[in-house]
Amino acid sequence: MFDKFNDECGVFGIFGSTSAAAHTALGLHALQHRGQEAAGIVSCLDGQFFSHRAMGLVGDNFSDAAVMNRLQGASAIGHNRYSTTGETLLRNVQPFYADLALGGFALAHNGNLTNAITLRRELIARGSLFASTSDTEVIVHRVALSRSAAIEDRVIDALKLVEGAYSLVILAPKSLIGVRDPNGVRPLVLGKLGDAHIITSETCALDIIGAEHVRDVEPGEMIIVDESGVRSLFPFAAQPPRFCIFEYVYFARPDSVMQNTSVYAVRKRIGAELAREFGVAADVVVPVPDSGVPGAIGYAETAGIPFDLGIIRNHYVGRTFIEPSESVRHLGVKLKHNANSALLKGKRVILVDDSIVRGTTSKKIVTMVREAGASEVHMRIASPPTTNPCFYGVDTPEKSQLMAANHTIDEMAKIIGVDSLAFLTMDGLYRAVGEAKRNNELPQYCDACFSGEYPIALTDNASGISGNQKDLFVKDVA
Amino acid sequence: MFDKFNDECGVFGIFGSTSAAAHTALGLHALQHRGQEAAGIVSCLDGQFFSHRAMGLVGDNFSDAAVMNRLQGASAIGHNRYSTTGETLLRNVQPFYADLALGGFALAHNGNLTNAITLRRELIARGSLFASTSDTEVIVHRVALSRSAAIEDRVIDALKLVEGAYSLVILAPKSLIGVRDPNGVRPLVLGKLGDAHIITSETCALDIIGAEHVRDVEPGEMIIVDESGVRSLFPFAAQPPRFCIFEYVYFARPDSVMQNTSVYAVRKRIGAELAREFGVAADVVVPVPDSGVPGAIGYAETAGIPFDLGIIRNHYVGRTFIEPSESVRHLGVKLKHNANSALLKGKRVILVDDSIVRGTTSKKIVTMVREAGASEVHMRIASPPTTNPCFYGVDTPEKSQLMAANHTIDEMAKIIGVDSLAFLTMDGLYRAVGEAKRNNELPQYCDACFSGEYPIALTDNASGISGNQKDLFVKDVA
């Protein structure tokens, strides 16, 4: 919709809070950028679970006192969802809940499993019933089928069968569990507020409730929080860490800290790297709002060129778009952005954006900036060209839709209509996150969207199963 | 809510229709009296299933052309739901759908299983996940777990494990299946419209679409409709038929025909039996509308006393009640009924009602009739005293709530405030349905609510499992 890669989810779990559901709602609100389609919370009191899941924003669904009061108990987990295409259904909204023989069980997942359809087919063949069309449900089935006694062992049994990226929070009658896949693709952090422990996607969700950031959950680590405190397990074979580098580029909130590194600081350093790598004479550095702002500040500081808001964002554009008639449909980008003509007129402009996906928005923005009177337009992109889709929990178009996968940079510059176009180099990006350079033998991060090197097997894909095996599923009407 | 026993569901299935979903919606509309809480339709086109389920009336949810157009295909099943208490949840709305290894599978159920919780516990122990809190879902799980190849064999495997009352319609990729439990407790009929075959709860659902009533589905019979036509199987050990006699008394629509007997005609004969058994001198016979009307007509004809509408029903009372303040809450029954004072003044009145459940409504009606000036009020009830709850798919209060289970008829007369009170005798009821008398060795019908003789084992109850094992389940909030 916004011509961006979109992260698919945010998760939050808390144990030992007197306001567990309220804290979870606040945490999810802070994580709203990770998913705006739907939200859900499951809480637990004395083995009884309470669930509310709804389409829409957290603030629209979890601000009613009656709803919140019924989400009882001192522990809770929650989930924000960003859906891929089509399957926008309440039954796909997480957390998923199940009655297991040993009691209730709820789970929320950020990431994507790469062998989910394969596992789903096996489970259906053996007689399991699926309530959703989500990859996440296979984990719940496998937990239910495990013969282990302890809930954490059941989870481990289940996760040993799955491949892909996952940061999970799990609510059991007497515990909260957080797990991160062995490569640590998606983020997960541990926090503390008084006697309560929190496991969530980003530190901004700790900040909002005034919780302390204890540390990141490690790749492959399972954290168990219960009455006796916090335990840590590493139940899986160790894997080299491959944290998603795009979290720094775009997904995470700038005020979050990941791997002890400020996201905002990384983005400013990216801007600085861009200025060093691809400097150009200009009068003003203009961010494409809002994601381009830190990079533009970093670029401007390093290049010594003024930073200014040459494009103004209309913050009232949310989920609804005005496209009242064909005759005005071409206005598109103007619903969200307007050029600050008084500023841009006659100026040589450097536009800083985080990435180019399909390129359609970039083209419209450049046209708008030129019509506002800019004499030159140079575009600088705060990441390498995105040439490959993600299979680890990010909503990306197919390769055929990715501009950089199908055009040279010169062609892109021509299509977009800029005087010059440059993408940050891969090494520049690695420098911005604190590495000397990319280790091409064993990259320190997952950068598959730039490099095409997928660190985790794409089992479903390899079996020729496309990502949308919709023929298996019933269609919900209306 | 209305101080009545309430049937829990109506089902409808059609195969080979050019308007399968539309016919199903119409059939469900005709069956609306069997359940007003929610409705659902699943259709099938070339192995792809389409589903829409919603809270509320059929006419409110299936009249939108966009919805109906998406319910594609020449076969469909549908379900009206009347819930028991509390668990008024979308995830409990039928038909239930499942992806099985052999394709899609949808099922709608009228009745109630008496070993559902026992089976559910077994299934959870072996790792099955339940998406609903409904007894019906255990059938779907058992179908999924069956190792038989053919869908009908899987259904048979599953049903051999369940106890209780069930009239089912099932939609498979290439067939429609109807099954009635071996005792035939709940109704199910077979119809035909051109080349299309229909399986549904009552003949009124055939009438609405202009279909012909072929015959009743027999107790223990499985009907399979597919491209090659209609097949009949009797896969279960034969049982004596025990059709629910209360269908004649109250549940069924008066224009339906059950076991080749007109429901309206039975109700008139019940009135005639009442007049013969418990005649009394009076000026007017007044039905408690609307269910008491045929009985009152029958009574009046036999007794030679005028039939008149002495109580007028407000048809705009539906699901919402005005109870705007404490000071007017006692008005209660007047929201639905008003006495026709001009008619009743100074008259000796015979009130005919179908049954007395808690007795609260009866008391209010009698008070209202007296305040309207009736000089005497005699109440005649078109069934024996209801002294026992039903476990076969009818929503009944617990025994402690049933007036007749806790009071003599004299006490009841006093509480209700009538000059005389009489209930139809058991033999009178059996005569009205065409029997010489009740066969006390092997009753021809299920009359457990009157007799306490339950023809099918109450396994869950016997294990000390109450009907509402809510501790197992998550609570949906809002």
Add this chain to the structure above:
Amino acid sequence: MFDKFNDECGVFGIFGSTSAAAHTALGLHALQHRGQEAAGIVSCLDGQFFSHRAMGLVGDNFSDAAVMNRLQGASAIGHNRYSTTGETLLRNVQPFYADLALGGFALAHNGNLTNAITLRRELIARGSLFASTSDTEVIVHRVALSRSAAIEDRVIDALKLVEGAYSLVILAPKSLIGVRDPNGVRPLVLGKLGDAHIITSETCALDIIGAEHVRDVEPGEMIIVDESGVRSLFPFAAQPPRFCIFEYVYFARPDSVMQNTSVYAVRKRIGAELAREFGVAADVVVPVPDSGVPGAIGYAETAGIPFDLGIIRNHYVGRTFIEPSESVRHLGVKLKHNANSALLKGKRVILVDDSIVRGTTSKKIVTMVREAGASEVHMRIASPPTTNPCFYGVDTPEKSQLMAANHTIDEMAKIIGVDSLAFLTMDGLYRAVGEAKRNNELPQYCDACFSGEYPIALTDNASGISGNQKDLFVKDVA
């Protein structure tokens, strides 16, 4: 929609009640048959007015405690609306409210003014602004423009300018006023509940709150209720009374009493007159439900032929219709009615209905009854042929749409498909309401829909102003 004439409104006012708004909501609920499109209540506490108006049924809009609690005060008026075509707008929902120089003023109207457009044009020319497209608003304007000091004098000034039918309830800061037009076309009654006084359309609205029926408000009478009690004025030139005879035939609830005459009793007598005037050999008398029931009972009693429910009504048909596809649209009438085939088969049937408007429903019902196996179908109509539209507050089709205005009775019988068709004679109808016969010089009732004799000038019509001067008005979108 239902091929009937439809009354346009019900009104209710109360003064001196501790539950004024609740009593008004209950009264409107009892009057729901007079208008189902919208409802409104205005209450008054110490000169401050409170208003709630909404589309839909009373029970759907006035059962929320929060709404009711805000309708404060010991006096209130309410209104049920049945709209004509199209202008289904919240701004047309009554009661209308205005700030006048002397304080708040609210008004609810049953009836229709015949010079409203003429008056509206005059008012607009002098600079008045209209907030609605309703005829009623001219009264409010004329009250506002009156130079009289007392509110009742202002109302009298205003009403002296208007022509047409009106039964009004008016709420002023310290009084409740009821007025009935000099001909008394629409009903209005006075009631009492403890110290509270009620003015409302029908006695059934008194019954529901347990109030006593004091007497009818007289034609041309103004009743003023305030702290000092009840006063009566006759401010207008006396006119011969012309109560709408169709209120007895169809509009009023059968349990209401009008002019000291039971509506139910009149309807039974109409049936008896029909049997005497147009008796025919038959096996069963069947009402077209529900309005035909009392007439059919009366007919059956007089003719000595059994009364039976040969047509069953589906009470779940309300405002929404299932018309899911063209292929099933012809089913039409079956959504609401089904023939009781078991009863009708081989029988000679007398169908009793209250009136024939367009005749489309009659034709479908007869077809249905024949398909159910009736050997003969004789239709008896409980009123003379309706050959003329009403301009006094009833929603009627134009003359060109009225079957009886365009066909002989023989032609109608052929079109409808009956073996015989007969309408009650005008004198028969007058006998049923207690007159010896119709006084053709000065008819005792308004029977314009049968006779074409309009007792009140049709000023707008005479000026060539059609009833729908929509060119004057803005169209509300969506």
Add this chain to the structure above:
Amino acid sequence: MFDKFNDECGVFGIFGSTSAAAHTALGLHALQHRGQEAAGIVSCLDGQFFSHRAMGLVGDNFSDAAVMNRLQGASAIGHNRYSTTGETLLRNVQPFYADLALGGFALAHNGNLTNAITLRRELIARGSLFASTSDTEVIVHRVALSRSAAIEDRVIDALKLVEGAYSLVILAPKSLIGVRDPNGVRPLVLGKLGDAHIITSETCALDIIGAEHVRDVEPGEMIIVDESGVRSLFPFAAQPPRFCIFEYVYFARPDSVMQNTSVYAVRKRIGAELAREFGVAADVVVPVPDSGVPGAIGYAETAGIPFDLGIIRNHYVGRTFIEPSESVRHLGVKLKHNANSALLKGKRVILVDDSIVRGTTSKKIVTMVREAGASEVHMRIASPPTTNPCFYGVDTPEKSQLMAANHTIDEMAKIIGVDSLAFLTMDGLYRAVGEAKRNNELPQYCDACFSGEYPIALTDNASGISGNQKDLFVKDVA
């Protein structure tokens, strides 16, 4: 709600467009910052008007094709509303529409009349009925009552009676009229798109549809657009221009141009003036987002201190707030903002905000910044202290609620918790908008909120009429 002054409305009108309603919707979307409570559009085709008004955002109410298609015609006006307190009612949503003797008439108003209640009382006394509780309706009444023939003369007659601030767009059957009060308090601009002419609040509403900014409408000017083109009148006695200086400080969008001056440029100059007037040694300049950004950039540039996003705004906070329980209510500001701790830790911070109203938000923000580790916090405000309420169309708290009206700057600094606090001087502000200094004899702008010098008489206030004469009005319930 957001502890800000809030502009009350935006207006847009267009004549001669093939997509008049669509262009109006887009224009209103661009003006959404001027009012988020409700929006309305009235269009006109051949003398027939079409209206849609709704609570909520433009994008939520005017994106449905069915709605837009019914808003027919080549001319249209629209309005965004920001309400003051309480009276959040559909009947107060503009444009207002009236049937006048000469045809339809619609009007939308930005501003506030200072003698509205006085005029309203006169009108009610003479018998006019009010449909709303808005000040704007008196203009419509006075237009209706004018005896002039031409619509523009009627408008002039009406406006000669009103006092206060108004920028109006008016739609008549054959013309579009724009008027600005003689002091020109609120903005109004003229634009052109092909053959279509536009009159609207700000240039950003021209930009969104690609229209050209022709010029500002002058104070006291009436622009009439009809088939013959654009005419200009100055029908009122000339007054010194007193444009609202706060439009530059906060209300207008930064990409708008007012009086040929870029709003963004003024805000940067304000920041520069602040740096010059109240410079302080610091490590980073941090804007309070989003309104503080241009000022902070201007400050940082002038002071040579780095500009950085030290506070991150959560853009998903809209109209709903999560306040799920008492225990978390104190979190307040964190729902909208989070400190970028990694950046702020140990730094001397200059916070730039546009104004301080009640001071409550400022205090929370400072606390948050300090908790994030800032070593010093200096607050610089981009306007003089706001010590007086506005009566010209801005929603402001009463004087007793304005922090600066009740505390010295030192006291404020202490309460807010900053190391230093400074407000821009009045002359600094005038310099920023391009004047040498404030002309104290005859100020070039309306700066009453800072100075208490009200350029237009406060007639209602002087008569002791408070702004909320609610005793006159009916209360809408629910």
